[in-house]
Amino acid sequence: xxxxxxxxxxLVIPMALLVVTVTWTLVRLAPGSFxxxxxxxxxxxxxxxxxxxxLDKHWLEQYGLMMLNIIRLDFGDSLKYPDRNVNQIIRxxxxxxxxxxxxxxxxxLALGLTAGIVAALKQNSAxxxxxxxxxxxxxxxxxxxxxxxxxxxxxLTLYMFPPAxxxxxxxLVLPVITLSAxxxxxxARLTRAGMLEVMRSDYIRTARxxxxxxxxxxxxxxxxxxxxxxxxFTGPALASLLAGTVVVEKVFAIPGLxxxxxxxxxxxxxxxxxxxxxxxxxxxxxxNLAVDISYGFLDPRIRYE
Amino acid sequence: xxxxTQPIQGTSLWKDxxxxxxxxxxxxxxxxxxxxxxxxxLIGPAIIRWTTGFTADYIPSDVGIGELVASxxxxxxxxxxxxxxxxxxxxxxLQGGRISxxxxxxxxxxxxxxxxxxxxIAGYMGGKIDNVMMRFVDILYxxxxxxxxxxxxxxxxxxxxxxxxxxxxELFGGAGNAGLSQIFLLFFALGLVSWLTMARVVRGQIxxxxxxxxxxxxxxxxxSTLGIIFRHLVPNALxxxxxxxTLTVPSVMLSEAFLSFLGLGVQAPYASWGxxxxxxxxxxAIYPWQLIFPGVTMALTLFSLNFVGDGLRDALDxxxxxx
Numbered sequence: 001x002x003x004x005x006x007x008x009x010x011l012v013i014p015m016a017l018l019v020v021t022v023t024w025t026l027v028r029l030a031p032g033s034f035x036x037x038x039x040x041x042x043x044x045x046x047x048x049x050x051x052x053x054x055l056d057k058h059w060l061e062q063y064g065l066m067m068l069n070i071i072r073l074d075f076g077d078s079l080k081y082p083d084r085n086v087n088q089i090i091r092x093x094x095x096x097x098x099x100x101x102x103x104x105x106x107x108x109l110a111l112g113l114t115a116g117i118v119a120a121l122k123q124n125s126a127x128x129x130x131x132x133x134x135x136x137x138x139x140x141x142x143x144x145x146x147x148x149x150x151x152x153x154x155x156l157t158l159y160m161f162p163p164a165x166x167x168x169x170x171x172l173v174l175p176v177i178t179l180s181a182x183x184x185x186x187x188a189r190l191t192r193a194g195m196l197e198v199m200r201s202d203y204i205r206t207a208r209x210x211x212x213x214x215x216x217x218x219x220x221x222x223x224x225x226x227x228x229x230x231x232x233f234t235g236p237a238l239a240s241l242l243a244g245t246v247v248v249e250k251v252f253a254i255p256g257l258x259x260x261x262x263x264x265x266x267x268x269x270x271x272x273x274x275x276x277x278x279x280x281x282x283x284x285x286x287x288n289l290a291v292d293i294s295y296g297f298l299d300p301r302i303r304y305e
Numbered sequence: 306x307x308x309x310t311q312p313i314q315g316t317s318l319w320k321d322x323x324x325x326x327x328x329x330x331x332x333x334x335x336x337x338x339x340x341x342x343x344x345x346x347l348i349g350p351a352i353i354r355w356t357t358g359f360t361a362d363y364i365p366s367d368v369g370i371g372e373l374v375a376s377x378x379x380x381x382x383x384x385x386x387x388x389x390x391x392x393x394x395x396x397x398x399l400q401g402g403r404i405s406x407x408x409x410x411x412x413x414x415x416x417x418x419x420x421x422x423x424x425x426i427a428g429y430m431g432g433k434i435d436n437v438m439m440r441f442v443d444i445l446y447x448x449x450x451x452x453x454x455x456x457x458x459x460x461x462x463x464x465x466x467x468x469x470x471x472x473x474x475e476l477f478g479g480a481g482n483a484g485l486s487q488i489f490l491l492f493f494a495l496g497l498v499s500w501l502t503m504a505r506v507v508r509g510q511i512x513x514x515x516x517x518x519x520x521x522x523x524x525x526x527x528x529s530t531l532g533i534i535f536r537h538l539v540p541n542a543l544x545x546x547x548x549x550x551t552l553t554v555p556s557v558m559l560s561e562a563f564l565s566f567l568g569l570g571v572q573a574p575y576a577s578w579g580x581x582x583x584x585x586x587x588x589x590a591i592y593p594w595q596l597i598f599p600g601v602t603m604a605l606t607l608f609s610l611n612f613v614g615d616g617l618r619d620a621l622d623x624x625x626x627x628x
Contacts, residue, residue, distance in 0.1 A: 030459040140607035145600035281447035
């Protein structure tokens with residue numbers, strides 16, 4: 001187990017470096033650069049800019065220097081916000097994304113798991129059909145439609161919650177609901193399918209046969225196997241939630257990482273793009289590792305090689 | 306004719322699945338809604354032109370020149386109201402539906418071609434090749450797809466647009482449509498970022514198929530490697546591929562809407578449901594219908610697509626039928 005974790009942790013570093021390499025290649029492939037605007041620069045000025053940012057060196061040397069900085073976890077200064085360090089930008093904006101993201105995922109887990117379990121236990125009941133149709137609705141209504149509709153109903157008509165800006169609990173309610181809708185729908189569907197499959201399996205019959213109460217069968221045996229699909233979904237979902245979700249940040253004016261990333265891509269702000277992508281990929285891999293470890297606790301049949 | 310002469314008719318997998326699909330009420334509902342949507346989008350603009358005499362994307366309301374143009378709420382004349390410029394929103398939604406549905410179809414086909422070939426080759430080759438190819442997929446998973454789309458759009462956009470994309474755009478929209486060819490480029494870019502899961506699904510299928518006797522037989526009779534992969538293995542893995550493809554359609558439509566929401570997708574004068582909704586969001590407090598009608602149309606379509614996808618999965622995979 002320990003050697004499995006160590007091996008996977010060691011793999012995170014080369015994988016993150018590969019992700020950064022591919023991203024760097026992509027950014028360099030696109031024509032234009034961060035300093036190119038509507039006006040074409042005089043060649044002398046362009047040469048000076050290139051010299052300042054080391055763009056006049058051979059591309060291999062540029063790549064090497066970039067990689068050296070990444071390995072030292074120093075992503076350098078942003079090109080568009082010259083007074084701000086990339087690490088600083090991530091530190092400043094990540095907490096906002098993380099707060100909204102974690103709250104949204106917790107809400108999605110609480111409601112999605114409950115709905116999924118009840119729907120599976122009362123298969124083909126009115127609750128089953130109702131909650132699954134509702135879940136389908138959650139998958140189908142884009143969040144940039146849901147968010148503004150919630151704002152116009154609850155903020156602009158009923159004056160219950162502030163329409164935008166980050167500050168205090170009340171301002172979090174609408175963004176968290178908007179963000180969690182689709183995850184809630186996914187979790188409810190995954191839980192229902194997983195529970196249906198598990199509750200028909202032999203070990204549940206054994207548990208029932210040895211006289212365990214239905215509650216114990218469900219919560220101690222059924223749930224552990226039934227939520228494995230949800231656990232697999234949690235890794236990538238939580239990582240993308242933590243990284244910030246652009247739509248919700250835009251609609252509710254939250255200063256999260258998602259918008260910063262989109263801006264950095266549009267600005268061709270290379271250090272910022274690479275920094276956020278590296279941060280994000282490490283996050284994804286760590287969450288996936290956590291998911292793989294938790295399989296062992298949920299299903300004793302799963303072994304680590 | 307042969308049906309009448311044969312006393313007992315065997316059912317193929319596909320016929321069987323189709324029967325099961327028709328038993329699923331929600332999937333049938335989805336199919337009907339999709340059918341209506343496709344027909345409306347195809348012939349709607351022509352009907353509007355015929356009844357009003359204006360092209361679909363511009364129907365003036367009763368606003369005189371020089372008057373302040375305001376958006377009108379839904380009425381008999383304009384069932385979905387009008388947009389900021391006084392254009393009939395129903396006509397815009399129908400027009401936008403063409404592009405939104407086309408995103409769903411074209412991007413899915415692109416992702417299907419890339420994902421199936423990639424996954425099938427990786428799965429069949431196995432060993433080191435498989436390992437390297439799948440690690441590459443893992444890496445692409447970790448890169449936000451929006452970055453790849455933007456890079457693809459800027460590398461192949463504007464003057465660098467490949468000729469065959471221009472040719473396709475002309476095929477659909479007539480000559481001289483620089484804007485339309487950019488939209489087609491967007492379709493391909495979205496397809497090129499949506500194949501990752503498809504590749505994984507196909508690879509898994511091929512892995513379980515490639516050691517079966519019919520592959521051995523094909524190899525013994527001298528079928529080439531590519532022949533084995535595409536003529537013998539891929540057709541046998543089609544079930545999960547079709548299911549996953551129907552679920553890719555709503556997801557690429559959402560991605561397009563999201564890009565249009567950010568202002569990176571479909572640009573004026575063209576419209577898609579996503580770009581119409583994005584315009585509507587700006588005026589949500591004053592003209593809510595500008596968001597609600599495109600948004601609801603899109604949600605209804607995605608809702609139906611998801612139901613059809615679910616129904617297909619249950620129909621093609623008899624193991625899950627009992628659920």
